[in-house]
Amino acid sequence: MPTIAIVGAGPGMGLAIARTFGSRGFDVALIARTKDRLRTLADRLGREGITAEAFPADVLDRPALAAALDAAAERLGGIDVLEYSPAPHSPVPGLTTAVPTEVTADNLQPQIEYTVYGALAAAHAVLPAMRQAGAGTLLFTTGGGSVRPIPMLGNVNAAAAALRNWVINLHNELAGSGVYAAHVAIGTWIGEGGPEGIPAATPEQIAPLYWNLYERRDQPELVFNG
Ligand SMILES: NC(=O)c1ccc[n+]([C@@H]2O[C@H](COP(=O)([O-])OP(=O)(O)OC[C@H]3O[C@@H](n4cnc5c(N)ncnc54)[C@H](OP(=O)(O)O)[C@@H]3O)[C@@H](O)[C@H]2O)c1
Numbered sequence: 001m002p003t004i005a006i007v008g009a010g011p012g013m014g015l016a017i018a019r020t021f022g023s024r025g026f027d028v029a030l031i032a033r034t035k036d037r038l039r040t041l042a043d044r045l046g047r048e049g050i051t052a053e054a055f056p057a058d059v060l061d062r063p064a065l066a067a068a069l070d071a072a073a074e075r076l077g078g079i080d081v082l083e084y085s086p087a088p089h090s091p092v093p094g095l096t097t098a099v100p101t102e103v104t105a106d107n108l109q110p111q112i113e114y115t116v117y118g119a120l121a122a123a124h125a126v127l128p129a130m131r132q133a134g135a136g137t138l139l140f141t142t143g144g145g146s147v148r149p150i151p152m153l154g155n156v157n158a159a160a161a162a163l164r165n166w167v168i169n170l171h172n173e174l175a176g177s178g179v180y181a182a183h184v185a186i187g188t189w190i191g192e193g194g195p196e197g198i199p200a201a202t203p204e205q206i207a208p209l210y211w212n213l214y215e216r217r218d219q220p221e222l223v224f225n226g
Pocket of ligand 1: 013034086
C-alpha cells in the first residue's frame, strides 16, 4: 500500500485529504501535536476502512518532526506522498499576527519557523528515499495570502510567500526526477463560520484537488479561490 503522511492533520483539510487518499488505496500517517486528537482521527478513518496511524510531533521541534516521519516510514513501509498543512487552531507559542508596518524580526521569525523551517524539515526527512526511488510527491499548503497578501496577515503572508517560492523552485529542480512537488494556496475560508463576505469552501470540495495534482504531476501550484 502507498502511504501519505499528513503534517498538521486536523479535522479540516487534514481529515479530508486523509479520506481522499485513503479511499483510493493509501495508508495514512497523521502528524500533529495532540496525541488524543490524532487517535480520534485515526479511529474515525479506521471505521471507514482506511489504515491510519498517529505519529505525534510539533513542527517547531524539527528533530521530533523528522523522527515522526522516520517512524511512519518504518511502520507503514515508506512515504509516497508528504502533505504539509499545519494550522494553529489551538495556540502555538510565539505565533502572533502583525500588519506590514508592525512586522519585525521578532514576530516574523516564529512564522518562518512554523511555515518554512517545518516544511523544510519534513521535506528533508522524506526526500532522500523518494530521490533514490525516483518517485514521490510533496504537497505544501498555505493560504491565498501567499499569492495575494492582505494587511492583517503581514507576517503570516510573508512566511507563506517564502514557502511558496521555495516549493515552486523545488518543483523546477525536481523536474524529470520522478519526484513531484507542488504548492496549494487556499484562498477561501475553510468550513463554516467564516467572516461575512469571505468566500468559503468545505474541505470535501478542496481535498479532491490534491488528488488531481498527485495524478497529473505537472503543475507547480494550485490556487483555489472557490
Ligand atoms: N482554516 C482556514 O480557513 C484556512 C484558510 C486558508 C488556508 N488554510 C490552510 O489550509 C491548511 C489546513 O488548514 P485546516 O484549517 O483545514 O487544518 P486542519 O487539518 O483542520 O488542522 C490542522 C492541524 O494542524 C495541527 N498543528 C497546529 N500547530 C501544529 C504544530 N506546531 N505542529 C504540528 N501540528 C500542528 C493542529 O493540531 P494540534 O493542535 O493537535 O497540533 C491542527 O489540528 C493550512 O495550511 C492552513 O494554513 C486554512
